[in-house]
Amino acid sequence: MSVDHPGHEGWDAPVLPGGWYGVGAKDGRALARRFADAPGPLQEDGEASVQDGRHVVGWQAMCECGWRGPRWTRVDQVQDADEQSRLVHVPDLDSYGDAPDHIVQAIYDEWQEHLEPPLLLAVRDASQEAAAAQDRLAAAVAAARAEHSWADIGAVIGISRQAAHERWSKITG
Secondary structure (H helix, E strand, C coil), X not given: CEEEECCXXXXXXXXXXXXXXXXXXXXXXXXXXXXXXXXXXXXXXXXXXXXCHHHCCEEEEEECCCCECCCEEEECCHHHCEHHHCEEECCCCCCCCCCCHHHHHHHHHHHHHHCCCHHHHHHHHHHXXXXXXXXXXXXXXXXXXXXXXXXXXHHHHCCCHHHHHHHHHHHHC
């Protein structure tokens, strides 16, 4: 999983011993970094390290905004597994340390939950679109004002001459 959202990029990070987190792949193995635990965007503590993903101790959702999901811990014994507690038995891993598909999906779902709720995201997007439309309207009015009266401009958008003048006269002079 590596997904983008305005202001966010999230991924399912393999967790390796020693505080290393997977950030990609290189030379057939996991490319890992350590990150500062300070709030805010993730900060790199040092150079990247290429590590054997078969040593993964778990997985965690990470986001470039600094948010981290709860850790999914890899357990050695099948009887110790409890997915409600985020304990998973994954006996064989490849050298990248990729999580099983159902864990990737669970991590993606956790990452999605930390984003803005969809209805609020729709409100924000609509607000940005409305502001852009208002800017285009003001530019069109300014251009039209060179050749047309306030009465003409008001008539085409369904408002009075006076309302058009009050709304746009400061931008058109």
